[in-house]
Amino acid sequence: MNIGSAFQEFWNSTGIVNFTWGQFIMIIVGLIMIYLAIAKKYEPLLLVTIGFGAILANIPVAEISGPDGFLGIFYTMGIANGLFPLLIFMGVGAMTDFGPMLANPKTLLLGAAAQVGIFAALLGALVLDMLPWISFSLSDAASIGIIGGADGPTAIYVTSQLSIHLLGPIAVAAYSYMSLVPIIQPPIIRAFTTKKERMIKMEQLRHVTQLEKILFPIAALALCIILLPTATPLIGALMFGNLARECGVVERISNTLQNALINIVTIFLGLAVGSRMEAASFLSFETLGILALGLAAFAIGTMTGILLAKIMNKVSRESINPIIGAAGVSAVPMAARVASKVGQEENPQNFLLMHAMGPNVAGVLGSAVAAGVLLAVVPIMMGG
Amino acid sequence: MNIGSAFQEFWNSTGIVNFTWGQFIMIIVGLIMIYLAIAKKYEPLLLVTIGFGAILANIPVAEISGPDGFLGIFYTMGIANGLFPLLIFMGVGAMTDFGPMLANPKTLLLGAAAQVGIFAALLGALVLDMLPWISFSLSDAASIGIIGGADGPTAIYVTSQLSIHLLGPIAVAAYSYMSLVPIIQPPIIRAFTTKKERMIKMEQLRHVTQLEKILFPIAALALCIILLPTATPLIGALMFGNLARECGVVERISNTLQNALINIVTIFLGLAVGSRMEAASFLSFETLGILALGLAAFAIGTMTGILLAKIMNKVSRESINPIIGAAGVSAVPMAARVASKVGQEENPQNFLLMHAMGPNVAGVLGSAVAAGVLLAVVPIMMGG
Amino acid sequence: MNIGSAFQEFWNSTGIVNFTWGQFIMIIVGLIMIYLAIAKKYEPLLLVTIGFGAILANIPVAEISGPDGFLGIFYTMGIANGLFPLLIFMGVGAMTDFGPMLANPKTLLLGAAAQVGIFAALLGALVLDMLPWISFSLSDAASIGIIGGADGPTAIYVTSQLSIHLLGPIAVAAYSYMSLVPIIQPPIIRAFTTKKERMIKMEQLRHVTQLEKILFPIAALALCIILLPTATPLIGALMFGNLARECGVVERISNTLQNALINIVTIFLGLAVGSRMEAASFLSFETLGILALGLAAFAIGTMTGILLAKIMNKVSRESINPIIGAAGVSAVPMAARVASKVGQEENPQNFLLMHAMGPNVAGVLGSAVAAGVLLAVVPIMMGG
């Protein structure tokens, strides 16, 4: 082989020659995600890593997201088998204080109400499947619905078990809408509540003892074992982290879950999720459908959370500000902060943050339970 | 498939329907381990994680400890291949100060004497094998014996190489008895020593130079290479960590071994060990035999350590308090603390802690050496 | 089998009986590396771990570097697939301040000039291949050449892709010469510069804005995607780390890359690289050739860096001290420090460190680009 033809071959290996339009567009999408992360501070830990992963995955020739590429290695290591989202969940458990929820257990119901969005989006996906240019199976629809859970690790875990080919768009939708909570929720809150309702003050929460906090993760796991074993990987990981946090004798583990381990896993998970944003699979009508359904799920979940809170306010002895129902979608702690902010706009003396943390962490449980239902029912229905 | 039969199928997937008695009992066992860890502070880092792993492993339907479950992934990642115990040993090496042992090298012999328990338990296992309802092979017996080494990672490593099906009960026995050292050892110490012996004061230890501390891990590894290559994974990992600690030029590595890495591995190891506590294999007469033999090994090792210390006290120029012989079982640093406490009960002015640290860390070496002997001899004898 | 023959068999399993001369020599080599690391502080993080890995890999019987040994596990986990060097590169990116280079972009060219050593060593390897007792393929020659890049992770990554059987000697040569920069470079600098040139003062660098620092990693990656996709795993990993550092919204990721993750990976990488120093493959004429060529590559790269700096000083408006050209070989930050020190020997008021950091980090880019060229061209030429 002479120099000339070697140079020709080298030229043929450059990016200019091998670029496809799809790859180019996806790299732009990755850059936009990074821009939003940096300029708008939207979920930066995830959007920077996912965005960068999307760029790397769409480089021609290099095959960084292929099975031998380093993003492909991350993917095999912890996405395909569902390991990384569970490790993240351990860290989330170790960072979560269930105290506000234990002080007012009724708020758990708000975390249930907000999951209506999940099942609405699932039905929506089945409807969209009727369109000739969109094709969603039941398990696809379930994975799409879980975006409404507003919980990144849960969405990734469910999708890895049911519809791994949709992982890219579903994870992107989940994290994008989670980061857009401050934009999506306030108008919905205002539309479904009266000014008077938004001004409702709530009683201060009682002190919760350490023993209650230690026993809660065990009790919740026990219930999950009895009723819904398919949710136990998620709930189990969450409660392991939470028990490590509250039990007071394993500081080393609690700190590691909250720092070194979750940080390392976040890097790997973000890049690997980004690696699923390959042009060929991402640029499709299905992705548009997923983005639309995800947004609908968020909106519906916010609404149903608020509506149940309004009902509870009517029937309950203590007054409940319906705004905190919106925090039931999870998106911890953003949704609780949004609820608190909307409340203070009406009445600067109204401090709802702690009250909203109850439904907020309940929402994490709620979406994990919904995930368990989907993981139990969908395979049965598809097999049957 | 109609809704009715789907609901029927869903009901059939709940925990209530699928529970076995064995799983229920094992979940209780897991809860007890967690209770002891929290309420009594018995080796909490391990008992919380192992206990939680045992709970998760015995959840019906979910198969968390199966090959695709996340505990099963941890197990494949580092237990089946012996990796995690070696990483823990690197961290142990980085945390161990061999100074007190180098100041008084004779105490190494106490670390040898206490390993008699290992071989006694091995023989005991072979005797139990004669019972019709218990079956132990030679390699099972060797793995059981190593519980007497009072060293968790060594026990897990040996068992992973020789009898991986016994990993659950052996690891549980090892860590349980290590945590029970403050209860098991004092009566044995009092039974085999006189009040006068327990009041013996020991000379203050000389200062050990940094160069000695740097050269010791290399010298010990060299001896191990020449005599007992099968022990070099354990001794090599330990001495790598210790060299990183003492050499003074790799602070980053030493800190990482002592913190981020050992903490992460402890979480994975504990959960994965717990995942081997599945009812089907754990609830058997063999487990009872293992628990009994482990206790015997601990007791015998404590006794032989004390007896050799008594002999050394007689023949040696300097006086040796026989209590410190009990620390030769390892269980670092608990056994040394127990020795120190028993000593101070007789004479509040008697500070034995540093003197007991010598045999204590020697016990780690001793059990690693014994592990090497078993790993070398057992396969030969079983093949021959 | 009776006791006697068992003892015989045990004896046959000791190190004394099974030692080969090669293993003995390699253990000594490992000890020398550790000695140099501790006593002379030569790249201690790598030389301690690689040296210890070399010792463990050459223990008879134990097979620690075999596929089931723990060093073999590290090797499979991250060396054979190129993962560990890329993770290290993420950490390097997160630790690198491209500011001095951005303030004076011309210095990028010095980072290019110093890569001439890479291609010179490549040609040298092909010449040595003509000797009857040395055999180097083109891909071997390319891997050897990359030693001249003076960048450990780049050398390991390229070698893992092109000539993994040479990983041991190439990694050792790369890190050894990097650690010997303070000895190798000063005489070469003095030989190729006049006293007057070495006394040249440089203008103070301008302030670089945060936005420039954020955009640079993206721009550099974009260029790499267009021109040289084969370099994007290396440049991508580096720029991911650097973006995490500069963007200001992902402190957790930046800290993790710079600490927990890079430290853990360094331990695994060092031990695994050491495990490739097995006597059978390491003790050969090829290794001698590699060591000689690596040294030549370093010397030539230093020289060409200086020569280009001299030319730039003549043609450029601003004055450039030719010493900083030597820093273009990378070996960050040692080469920059050496340049600074040599400069101050002539003129104590001359502070070149920041000026030398420009070519120094440019050298990292330069060798990554050269690596990309080799990864693109060599497979084509060997296939053609």
Added chain:
Amino acid sequence: MLIGVSVVFVFLILLVIITKLLSYVVLRYFPEKEKPAARPPAATAGKQDAEIAAAIAAAAAYTKR
């Protein structure tokens, strides 16, 4: 998918009940021991004043000399 929503609600309603029960039992039978309220360090201020006074007195004495 009414099933799904129902199961989620049934689950969380049961969890509310269990949580309330748990809190009731804990608060009734295992109340947290009152932590001895940290006394306000009232004496300190006085002591400090005294020291300052002493210093000033010393200065005054020195001055008078």
Added chain:
Amino acid sequence: MLIGVSVVFVFLILLVIITKLLSYVVLRYFPEKEKPAARPPAATAGKQDAEIAAAIAAAAAYTKR
């Protein structure tokens, strides 16, 4: 292997050009906002002096008594 060196140079020359362009655009159109220069805490010294003076005056007054 002249190719290799050439490509490295071409690459880095392009990177120099891009970097210069980038810096030009950033500095021209997105200049860094001037951070409000941290005022030297000039007043502090004076205030402290005043306090000391007051203390001394108090001491003096105490002394005179």
Added chain:
Amino acid sequence: MLIGVSVVFVFLILLVIITKLLSYVVLRYFPEKEKPAARPPAATAGKQDAEIAAAIAAAAAYTKR
């Protein structure tokens, strides 16, 4: 399993011997350099007293004015 215990003892006896030899060689031929004992900062106290004295003197002077 007398073999086992014997090997463990032989190993650790050899390790005792090697360790003693090692310590002997190190202490005899490579003794640790004496670290220059950190001097007690004796002067400080005196200096501080002097400063206080000066302050008091100044206060006195101020008072007399």
